[in-house]
Amino acid sequence: MGQLGYLAGLVLLVPSGDLLDRRRLIVLHLVLVATGLTITAASPTAWVAFSGLAIAGVFAVVVQTTVAYATSLSAPSERGRNLEIVTSDVVIGILGGRILAGFLADVWGWRIIYIVLAILAAILALLALRLLPQDVPAEPIRYGQLIRAFMSLFIQPAFLSRGLIAFFLFASFGAPWSGMALPLAGPPWHLSETQIGLFSIAGLAGALGAARAGRWADTGHTRRVTGIALLILLASWLAIGQLTWSLLLLVLGVILLDFAVQAVHVSNQHILTTTFSARASTTVGAYMVFYSLGSAVGAASTTALYDTTGWMGSSFLGAAFAAGGLVIWALSSRTANPASTSIRNRTAICTGAISTLVLKRR
Secondary structure: OOHHHHHHHHHHHHOOOOOOOOHHHHHHHHHHHHHHHHHHHOOOOOHHHHHHHHHHHHHOOHHHHHHHHHOOOOOHHHHHHHHHHHHHHHHHHHHHHHHHHHHHHHHHOOOHHHHHHHHHHHHHHHOOOHOOOOOOOOOOOOOHHHHOOOOHHHHHHHHHHHHHHHHHHHHHHHHHHHOOOOHOOOOOOOHHHHHHOOOOHHHHHHHHHHHHHHHHHHOOHHHHHHHHHHHHHHHHHHOOOOOOHHHHHHHHHHHHHHHHHHHHHHHHHHHHHHHHHHHHHHHHHHHHHHHHHHHHHHHHHHHHHHHHHHHHHHHHHHHHHHHHHHHHHHHHHHHOOHHHHHHHHHHHHHHHHHHHHHHOOE
């Protein structure tokens, strides 16, 4: 329910950041996230809890509005660095939330998780209201035009290639975090929820290790960084697949996986918000549709496959997702081959020179 709500929010709410003051949107969305979490915490039945999760999911897209907000306030030479800061904190929040949730669930039960998160969202809303400057879009546009612009992105090759990379990237990322709790809780490890949650610390180390990805993007190395990071993502599954007999290799694999995901994610957003800078919110929202779908597919498929093939089958699936992203990157790199671009540029220069000589003679 949370994932479905999030997907709806990406399509219907995030583009409105190109229409309205993003600071007010951030505050409003945080308040509504807190409301949905409170409903879930106090729910007397499962369906009430699901409704609260759907509400929280819809307005959790405040994260993407914040990414677009940071982009719009950044100078072009600092856009990658600022994206790196925001997206690193997003990953820290995701993985840190897993550690916190595991501990709270063990000590006080599942409802306390949503109470604590509702309080944090409410505090963030107050801080955003007091500290963030206004960010009113310069160009007036209607909401219907934004939605049409949102949909039109999916047929543009530059956007679609990065979006498909994101789909496979986050499918590969979602697979271990959703699936590894099953073998870790069973034999031979028999770990508790709190102990399983502590593996997120390794993920934090990996995400922080990619802290320079934004600076690399600012210096024009996004394509190379993406390819190297996708290779690292594929290699990480060699270590993660050894979970059934080695926790040390699992930790190494998680570090590599989160490093790769963070590096590619920052590079993707840098390229897209630079290419489509006039509609940053719309572009980020459309891009994150691939993130949402990939995360959901990775989480659902790895747990389903675990029932029939065990952790080895889940590991092959995660590696296949990583390989899919690498194939898309390779195909898009061939399309944007610098050599062919150079030839086209030289041809254009020669043609221009010939045209100038002809005009002078006339």
